[in-house]
Amino acid sequence: MKKQYYVNGEWKSTTEYADLLSPHTKEVIAQIPQATHEEVEAAIDIAHETRKQMAALTAYERANILEHITQLFIENRKKAAEIISLEAAKPIKYALAEIDRTIETYKFAAEEAKRITGEMIPMDAAKNGANRFGYTIEQPIGVIGAITPFNFPQNLVAHKVGPAIAAGNTIVLKPASQTPLSALFLAELIDQTELPKGVFNVVTGSGKTVGDALVKSDKVKMITFTGSPAVGKGIRDSAGLKKLALELGSNSGLIIDKNVDLAQIVPKCVMGAFSNQGQICISLQRTYVMDEVYEEFLEQFSTLTNKLVIGHPDDESTEISAMIHPDEQERALSWVKEAVEQGSNIVSGGTIEKGIFLPTILTNVSATSKVSCQEVFAPIVLVNRISSIDEGIAAINDSDFGLQAGIFTNDILTAFKASKELEVGGVMINDIPTYRVDQMPYGGVKDSGTGKEGLKYTIHEMTETKLVVWNQQ
Known part of the structure; x- marks a missing residue:
């Protein structure tokens, strides 16, 4: 089925189309328009022309539009989840959970639209401020x-579209090439609201054509991007002086201290490592376990991992399905082979069966193996032994990334130590690094990027702070 892209409240066709394949069945599920540079420029022009109309909306009006989007997702929850499952092979129960988060994200955006305020400046605190x-x-x-990724094709879009609308901005959205159907469905929903036409636009096509046009256009005042460090750095180098928010992933680490309740911890770790086939920016990738509990943790962890239900994403019981692309599965397999050649041991998985990369646990992994030092973005987790908390903190910090990290401990001083010394944007005490709720500040350090998501924090980045000073003399 040929799809159309969405600009100025109109559905538009183009000359070239690309087949969109199901990651699970490999069948063609749609034909996606590949916009030309000129068509992207036209969408940018529309967004630019509509910006004053959008800025004129009151906070009440913007909040009402966002509340309407929220309600439309509530009414279309199942359909929206089925689209995610179809184009991303996300198991349906996790796709439904994503839509529930999407609903919450737009609700938070609606609430924050009414809280955008400046502050009073105590001018007379300065000698010359009387x-x-x-x-x-x-x-x-x-x-x-x-510019959005494939792994959360509605909720990570909501983290850009929601605050943009709340702040009174206009948007040109370039969805991931593998998951454009979710973005086009969002356009169908937004088309039903009172949002002025031309404020929200979806342009599909290649990153080189659509992404480059957005990054280099002088009319685009901010790029918000979630994706790989290599692409993010390219955007930084090409964007000029426009604002940037770059969420570039991680290889999230977790420390497990002695004297903790493993029965409570292990299920969380399995979820953190393997949910959405490990294709999550804060997926649990590196686990550092104290000597005293290492063997017991590994036994419980592997036992529970081996019970994960592998199958078709449409099946409500499925927990693991195909990764986003066969090439990504082959890459993950090659990284496992490299780790084994460097001395690692495979406890579970490490193979592809019936087109699905099995949940994989590795032990004794070198810090220089790709599965440790790069973002694996696959259902792979390492479990290494440590003899001290300091060793675990040092191992997590020995990384080019720093998005989120976690520690399970019953010692308050250990928890405080970890919270101060871990070089990441967020530290989860007694939780996995994969934990996120949508209103919290979310963003990393080092190669994990710049800027914060989380509605209030994103809105601040999507506005300009203007100072007004009255001389009363």
């Missing part, structure tokens, strides 16, 4: 270029 009255106001910046 008789002056100062305050700031937050104003929309204009056109937002949003």
